[in-house]
């Protein structure tokens with residue numbers, strides 16, 4: 191049976207603190223609710239300093255002749271890479287970030303007009319993973335699936351169209367980029383052309399995958415050593431395409447190495463493997479465990495596009511896919 195993202199989220203019952211972000215503008219000290227206990231996992235000693243990185247997450251040119259091999263290798267080793275030459279105009283990315291900045295700069299009572307409903311998946315609110323943790327995160331987000339109109343009208347009753355147009359354009363670009371990358375990754379896994387065609391032409395094609403856009407804001411934090419921007423998690427769908435502004439904060443966990451920073455590369459987009467891709471690659475691609483650390487002096491923004499199939503069960507129609515998943 192088909193299950194949409196919003197259906198999955200529908201029946202969750204949440205406390206207000208798991209929906210409503212802190213009014214960050216009014217706090218001067220880290221409240222106890224947001225002070226995480228320092229375990230080994232979070233201590234600075236456990237982080238790698240930039241100049242001690244054993245190797246860095248690969249930056250791959252999407253137009254490179256050996257792009258399939260490069261992406262396959264990166265996903266097997268890291269579950270992540272950064273992509274350049276991706277045909278998403280930097281002016282569009284800048285516009286999205288500018289709109290995000292404008293949204294999160296609104297007064298708290300205005301932002302609350304677009305608050306995500308307890309059973310909803312879209313709108314303004316805390317990270318959806320927050321009910322899994324006893325402490326709260328130094329983060330506020332805004333989620334868009336399809337049109338942003340309904341929530342944008344509540345934020346800017348008379349000037350919401352521009353926001354919606356920019357988000358629509360960006361979602362379209364992200365979807366086609368994600369699709370392109372997905373095909374390259376399937377190729378690197380040995381899914382033949384015929385099955386790729388099948389996946390793309392059936393009524394439940396991967397091309398009709400759902401995408402959700404997540405605007406993330408990490409305000410400046412009075413005590414970043416004890417706070418967490420986004421707690422360690424994996425993304426659940428096939429792929430995530432992420433833009434981060436020029437401020438460090440994203441880290442991935444590497445077995446035997448620890449938390450490794452993902453440095454911002456101007457113009458590049460980060461691509462990371464999600465749980466579904468991990469599963470359909472028969473665990474050849476690791477799903478990436480990642481977190482975000484807030485910054486004391488600079489406000490960090492990121493734009494994540496989560497991409498995944500509407501009907502994951504449609505994969506059963508593809509013979510080589512099935513053998514890829516179940517026989518290897």
Ligand SMILES: O=C(O)CCC(=O)C(=O)O
Nearest residue numbers: 404406434440482492494
């Ligand atoms: O802000 C970031 O760099 C990461 C965001 C993220 O992991 C997410 O939205 O799931």
Ligand SMILES: [Fe+2]
Nearest residue numbers: 423424425480
């Ligand atoms: Fe994530």
